[in-house]
Amino acid sequence: MASFSNKVQTYPYYIKYVKDLATAKNTLSEAITIDSNHEDTVHRREAILRYKTAISQFQSCQRISLAGRIPQAEKETYESTKAAVERYIKNTSERVRYLVSKITPPPIKPIAASTTSSNKSGLLKGVEPKYGEMLLDTVLENTNTKFDDVNGNECAKRALEEAVIFPFLNPTIFTGLRNPTSGLLLFGPPGNGKTMLAKAVATESKCTFFNISAADLTDKFFGVSEKLIASLFTIARNAQPSIIFIDEIDSILTERSNSDSDVGRRIKTQFLIQLDGCATQSTDRILVMGATNRPFDLDEGVLRRFPKRIFIDLPDENARMQCIRKVLEKHNTPSSLTASDLKGIARATTNYTNADLTSLCAEASMVPLRSITRDKITKISPKQIRPLNINDFSEALKAIRPSNNSENLQKLLEFARKSGQISENSLSARS
The missing domain is CATH 1.10.8.60 (Helicase, Ruva Protein; domain 3)
Structure with missing residues (x-):
């Protein structure tokens, strides 16, 4: 035990790398299990989402600087692991492209495939074309998802109506103290429809919907991630009223620490800058929605910018x-x-x-x-x-x-009671 404690103190970056790598491998394993056992569209979409999350997690491992921070006995293992991570990213990316090609008809229609050149030009106004084109595929014209498609969580639906849908449908009465929030966080156990609720909000409020994953915003090349984030918010402003939905937001906006890579710090800083500026004018109608299973891991600066936090509970x-x-x-x-x-x-x-x-x-x-x-x-x-x-x-x-993990569920409930919005009839709170 003393030996392990000494190692943690001496090599914190390597310990973080090992833990993050294990998390990425676990996510990849979950994706492979879903992919291998199912061929229907619903499960393929779920597999794609988990594959993308795994890619983002592997890329985060790549960004951890370990020069001079590895135990001598682990250097050979680390070198072979680096090569394996590259293969994981390459093979997983290829699998995602294959699965996307097999989903027919597509669940939602990319705006890039149907807009005229003039419309695309309007969306990309003030955006570097190479970054804008990459992001247009995340813009969804119509999700076709409604609240009735989501089981349970009636209190959460009512809260979303009040906080998001009503202000978008009639902005003239939502001014002053009623001015709508620009940041909203959905949190709760995985597999309960947080993503579907976000899509339903976009449908009901008639907004342009940006479906973003961490993989869409992270890049190993210097400065690219920051430009992608800035471009995303510019396109959203050009397309407003709009909703930017970021799934698994904790994978890119965790609490800041000394073990953060330079890229990770820059991504967080750029995101917070853009979030602060996404509603600089009273006429701006842009909402950033985040979804997470681990809200307690988010950076405090991020939480402050998501003042509305709604607990998405287990179904009753x-x-x-x-x-x-x-x-x-x-x-x-x-x-x-x-x-x-x-x-x-x-x-x-x-x-x-x-x-x-x-x-x-x-x-x-x-x-x-x-x-x-x-x-x-x-x-x-x-x-x-x-x-x-x-x-x-x-x-x-x-x-x-x-x-669901009972320990994680308990932490979610504690966070909900302390920092979020939870129904008085919450199933989790009663059990």
């Missing part, structure tokens, strides 16, 4: 029932489940996220196939597979368990 019993019903309907999966059956499943899935419930339905759909032999599986049609029943879900519950 009624929301879980709705989620299961919608998943089965969406995938045209026949079932003999009664209302009583659905209620029983909902009661048995306390602390399950929406993503967990989707996985549960997928697992249940496999149970009827397990009694079919390999010879027969090639000869039957989908219509010959029996409808799902309550016993299939009982079997699925043995395999699919809640994915």
Whole structure:
């Protein structure tokens, strides 16, 4: 134990590198699991998002300066790891491009593909073309997502209506003390629809929606990340009313520390500068929305600029029932489940996220196939597979368990009570 303590004190940068690398590998592993087990569009989008997050995390590892900061015994391992990280980034980027090409029709239409040259020129006014073109693919004309598509979190929806949608629909009455916020943070356990809520806000408020990941804003070349961030805010101003949504915002705006790389510090500084300036005029209608599973890791300066912080909770019993019903309907999966059956499943899935419930339905759909032999599986049609029943879900519950970490959930609740907005009827707070 004393030896480990001494190592931490002597090589803090290397310890951070090892921890960050493990996090990146874990994210990549999660993406590969989703990618390998599913071929539907919903899961492919989820895999793409996690792949992009992994790329950003690997690039953050590359930016940690370790010259003279590595234990002698670890130098050879570090050199081989550097090469492996390069391969991870290259192979993962190729996989993302492949998956994107396979999503047809595209879930949302990039504005760059449909706008005229004059419209593009207007969006890119004051922006260096090479950076602007890179960012136009993140601009989404219409997300087609509405609040009704998101299960549960009714209090969060009402808060978003009041804070975002109403001011965008009628800005004339939202002035002075009612002046809308320019920064809003959605936080809570993963897999509960934070991204869908952000898209629904854009649809309901008729805003141009920028869907940004950390990978879109980070680049290993000097000065490029800062220019991308500045270009993003300029395009958003040209396209207003607009919403900039940054998923996994904690991956680029964590609390500042001595172990930060120069690039990381510059990215945070540039982002804060742009956030301060995105509503310099009373007529500006730009909102920056961030989503995170770890709000307590964000830099204090970042939190100050997101004064509205809304907790996106685990689904309650009624929301879980709705989620299961919608998943089965969406995938045209026949079932003999009664209302009583659905209620029983909902009661048995306390602390399950929406993503967990989707996985549960997928697992249940496999149970009827397990009694079919390999010879027969090639000869039957989908219509010959029996409808799902309550016993299939009982079997699925043995395999699919809640994915959220109780320790992390407790930290989220503490943050929500201290620094955020949480429903009095919060499921997590009651359990």
